[in-house]
Structures are given as C-alpha cells and as structure tokens.
Amino acid sequence: MFAAAAVLTALLLAAGLTVGFAWYLTSRLVAVTHVHDTYPLRVLAIGTGDATVMLTAGPDAAEPGSFRLAWPGGHGIAGSVTASGNGFVTRRISDITGHLAVGQQTGIEPGRYTGDPMTALGLHYSTVRVPTALGEMPAWQISGRRSTWVILIHGLGGNRADTLAVIPALHDLGFPILAITYRNDVGAPASPDHQNHLGATEWRDVDAAVRYATGQGASGVVLFGYSLGGAMAMVTAEDSPVRSRVRGLVLDSPILDWQATLSYQGHRHGLPAPLVSLTERLLAWRTSLSFAQFNQVQHETSLHVPVLLIQGTADTIVPPGLADAFARGRPRLVTYLRVAGADHVSAMDTDPGAYRAALARFLTGYP
Helix, strand or coil: CHHHHHHHHHHHHHHHHHHHHHHHHHHHHHCCCCCCCCCCEEEEEECHHHCEEEEECCCCCCCCCCEEEEECCEEEEEEEEEEEECCEEEEEEEEEECCCCCCCEEEEECCCCCCCHHHHHCCCCEEEEEEECCEEEEEEEECCCCCEEEEEECCCCCCHHHHHHHHHHHHHCCCCEEEECCCCCCCCCCCCCCCCCCCCCCHHHHHHHHHHHHHCCCCEEEEEEECHHHHHHHHHHHHCCCHHHEEEEEEECCCCCHHHHHHHHHHHCCCCHHHHHHHHHHHHHHHCCCCCCCCHHHCHHHCCCCEEEEEECCCCCCCHHHHHHHHHHCCCCEEEEEECCCCCCCHHHHCHHHHHHHHHHHHCCCC
8 A cells, every 4th residue: 555655656756746747848949039149159279361250069169150159248250160070170260250269158149230220221211109909019111112901920039130131132122121020129119018929919010010011002011030920920821810901921930730840849858658648738727828829730721821931950949851842842932042051040140142143033923
C-alpha cells in the first residue's frame, strides 16, 4: 500500500510539474515583449582599413548574405563571409557608424536599416493614425502613383522598422505604402488584457488598415506580412469582411500552421512531445487562438488571391517544409521563392537580387 501511495504521489508530482512548466511556456508566449538587438558575438580582430571583422562563431555569424552588425552605440553592414575556422568567422564590414573595437560584443541582425523612412532611406513619409476598435494605431504612409496600396505587417514583437528594407523596392514600383502597427506595439494601444494573442485578435488591426487604405482612395490592397504578420494577412484575406479589397499577398517566412510551428520549436529545444501538446492546448485556451483558422496548409479552398511566398531553407522559427507543402497545394495561385541558407525573415539579406526580382515580377500587373 505504501509503495502504491509513493508511486501515486510521484505521478501527481510529475503531472503538476508538467502542467506548471507548460503554463510557464505559454506565459512566455503571451507576454508582450519587443524585440531588441542582442549581442551574442565578440569582435576578435578588425582588418586593415576596417574592411573586415573577425567574429566569434555563434548565432548567424556565418549566415550567407549582407546584414546589420549591431553593437551598443553603433552598427555597420556585415557583408560576405571571407573566412571561417575553429571558433571564428571573418566578414566584410562597411558603413560603420560609431566605434567598433576588438573585444566589442556584437550581433548579426536581419535588415540593415533602423529609424524611419526619412532617416534610413531618405524617403518622405507621413505618420498617420489608423482607427481601430482599441484606438488609433500609428502607421507610416508613403505616397505612390498606383491605385493599389501595399500594407506592410511586421512579425511578433517587431516594429515598423523591420519593413524598411523592402520599402525602396515598393516605392520604385510606384506603390503607395502603409507600414502599420498593431495592438501592443510601442506607441499603439494595448490589448485589454495586455497579452499577445498570437494573431487571434491582432489580425483585426490589419482589417482596420485595409479599411483605412480604401477610405483614402485605394482601389485594393496587397498585404505584405512577415512571420506572424503573414499569418494575419492570410486570415484577413480569408475571413475579414473587407477581404474583397485584398488583391494579393506577399508572405515572408509566414507562420502557416501554429501547431506545427510550436512542435518544430519544441523539437529544436528538446522538449517532450506530451509537454508540447499540453502547451498547445493551454495556449489555445489562454489566447482564444483557433489552430484550425491558422492552419493555412489545410485551407486549400480558402485562398482566392495570388500569393508570393518567400521562405528560407534554414529557418529556425518556422518549419520550412510548411511553405513547400503550401506551394505544392496551390500551384496556380502561389509563386514560390525558396532561398537557400536563409534564416527567418532573412531572405532579403541573403539574396536581395532574387528577392527584388521576384517582387517586381509578382507586383507588376497591379494598377
């Protein structure tokens, strides 16, 4: 009897710990956080004339392409890898702002721009306010000659600056641009419970942006979403009362299936499958997130507009295979740009020429 009681106690304790850890994981996911530069790398050497920088090997240090090398008080453009070895990576470096010294802690960040369209790109813009159910959401508006607007939607925890890299290409093509914020962004109204809902409620702010654009004279819109912004764009195009105004979608590293993405992250971090499953159920309960609504791979018949899908093969956030399956299931509507070696939302940095060419081909027919 005592042995049985001991086993039961151990099982209850294990169950309690599992539930507690699952609750902790969901708390991390629903907490409002804002992505900042991180500095996991260290400068080992700087080449003659500040033309190259040797970094410790680490997150994104050797990723192919051109990125922003950030450090406290400065940044530069980290270009192609020129050498690598045991514990180090050497890259070309240019456009240094601030002082870069040996021993400095640094980090590779996707997107080379910070600031706003004028300070970063020299483009005139207006800060406008998009009316929503929670209040006015600030947005950058850039004029263009076409009647179709492009609405830029950043990912979870990001901000409008994350969309700066693509703005010159869209501007050159003549599109009016609206780079939006949504609930819980810096400077935007908070959600009533001050928590992220992982797109379940946030997509309604995209709906409001479509209403704003059409109210300002847009004949239609193309929704351009990154990561979670891509998921929100798809839900808007399928479920919103203004979906008839959505003429097309550009999706960069989109979350096409929340459950598959959470399972992918659980596997990458060595979490047991039962814990991941429990975390998913708790997350759905805490956020009112419908996994079915956000499972775009299964919504084959719901898609009615052309899509440019952009996915890196080395994505560490969303499973790249989802994009493959999504594109295979909709060959008539989906144009697929698969970028070898690109991490999450890094395709523009890894292969900017292919990215811009695909964008120009896809958008050229819009009025």
